[in-house]
Amino acid sequence: MQTCYWKLQNNEQDQEVMVKAAAFIQAGEVVAFPTETVYGLGANGLNSEAVAKIFAAKGRPNDNPLILHIADVKDVEPLTTGLNENAKALMQAFWPGPLTLVINKSEIVPDAVSAGLPTVAVRFPSNKFAQQLIKACGCPVAAPSANISGRPSPTNAQDVWEDMQGKVAAILDGGNCGIGLESTVVDTTEPVPVILRPGGITYEMLTEVLGAVEIDPALQGDSNYKPKAPGMKYRHYAPKSAMYLLEGEAASCLPQCVENALNAGKRVGVLCSKSIAQALTQNDNASGNLLVASWGESLEELAANLFYLLRDFDRTMPDVILAEGVSESGIGLAVMNRMRKAAGYQIVTVNNGELSLKVGSLPEFMIK
Numbered sequence: 001m002q003t004c005y006w007k008l009q010n011n012e013q014d015q016e017v018m019v020k021a022a023a024f025i026q027a028g029e030v031v032a033f034p035t036e037t038v039y040g041l042g043a044n045g046l047n048s049e050a051v052a053k054i055f056a057a058k059g060r061p062n063d064n065p066l067i068l069h070i071a072d073v074k075d076v077e078p079l080t081t082g083l084n085e086n087a088k089a090l091m092q093a094f095w096p097g098p099l100t101l102v103i104n105k106s107e108i109v110p111d112a113v114s115a116g117l118p119t120v121a122v123r124f125p126s127n128k129f130a131q132q133l134i135k136a137c138g139c140p141v142a143a144p145s146a147n148i149s150g151r152p153s154p155t156n157a158q159d160v161w162e163d164m165q166g167k168v169a170a171i172l173d174g175g176n177c178g179i180g181l182e183s184t185v186v187d188t189t190e191p192v193p194v195i196l197r198p199g200g201i202t203y204e205m206l207t208e209v210l211g212a213v214e215i216d217p218a219l220q221g222d223s224n225y226k227p228k229a230p231g232m233k234y235r236h237y238a239p240k241s242a243m244y245l246l247e248g249e250a251a252s253c254l255p256q257c258v259e260n261a262l263n264a265g266k267r268v269g270v271l272c273s274k275s276i277a278q279a280l281t282q283n284d285n286a287s288g289n290l291l292v293a294s295w296g297e298s299l300e301e302l303a304a305n306l307f308y309l310l311r312d313f314d315r316t317m318p319d320v321i322l323a324e325g326v327s328e329s330g331i332g333l334a335v336m337n338r339m340r341k342a343a344g345y346q347i348v349t350v351n352n353g354e355l356s357l358k359v360g361s362l363p364e365f366m367i368k
Helices: 013-026 048-058 073-079 085-094 128-137 157-164 203-210 248-263 274-280 299-316 332-342
Strands: 004-007 031-033 040-044 067-069 099-104 119-123 170-173 184-187 194-197 242-246 268-272 290-294 320-324 347-351 354-357
Touching: 004 013, 004 157, 013 031, 013 040, 013 128, 013 170, 031 128, 031 157, 040 048, 040 128, 073 119, 085 099, 085 203, 157 170, 242 248, 242 332, 248 268, 248 274, 248 320, 248 347, 248 354, 268 274, 268 299, 274 290, 290 299, 299 332
Parallel strands: 004 170, 031 170, 067 119, 099 184, 242 320, 242 347, 268 290, 268 320
Antiparallel strands: 031 040, 099 119, 184 194, 347 354
16 A cells, blocks of 8 residues: 655645545545644544554554544534533543543444443544544544554654555654653543543543542553553553663662663663763763663653654664653653553562562562
8 A cells, every 4th residue: 555645734735635634534544643642543433444444554453442533522422322420521621632531332333443342432632633634534533543553652753654654545744742642541431430541631630620530450550351441451662672660769770770781781771861861871881782762851751752762762772671760640650651561561679678570580680
């Protein structure tokens, strides 16, 4: 398949592009497009055959449900058998924006979208290019992240091209995504709403609107459940190199772990804050084997840059990646969720004054 690549210009020419892209979707094809979170891989969400092409392009298991994207609040009504007060309150507070609501689905939603569940995930994105495309399509657009399944999600069109050239009909280049992490997913069908996936709409923001909000225990890595939202069941965001995440007190041991890995002859990738990056670059022992990726100084910078930095490690191919854990306050909860998944839950902590791995044994270079 030849993939069209259209650079959006913020002018009247964009409307011509949207008409062409919408025609592809209306014909049952797949188009990648920008949102405020990450790039999405969109198809007609009411057409099972079109939705199947999303799964084929990504290599995504078909028991992993998709999000339906809409371009107006009223567009949610045909997709559900009814909205409760919690759902309505969240829609009013955070739509359009990076919040996905799990609601009871109507009969028009194909099982291919909901993975056979009685619920469907729906989002009204705030990105104007996404809104323009969905309006032009005239249907809800099913769209997971526009990457090969398991890889870090793309936050720019070049990374989409790397994964999807020849697999989809078109890619819309709307520049870099602002938030950089997928949307927050909240199950509103329970008496107390449950966060199924943390994102740009934080736990603190949700509790300010609703009061009581729970966090699904599956976010701690329990795989013994049927997913109610995208991204819950399978390993995601994973770079090709083995990755270890140093949490809590262990984060302060990152420079020593890097030194040990270099002494063991490893080519070491490091994902860390600006302050640690500055210290590491003074390391005389690096000999070209130290690849430092700094996200900056804030959690918001980390969220925006995380997937790009993980993808960049796939280009430089270190033997091992060591990542600095951060606070789980605010958007830090979403960041740590993605980093834990990227590391395959290879989480390093301090236990009785010694480094330990939550599951399994530490690699030899980490043992003092």
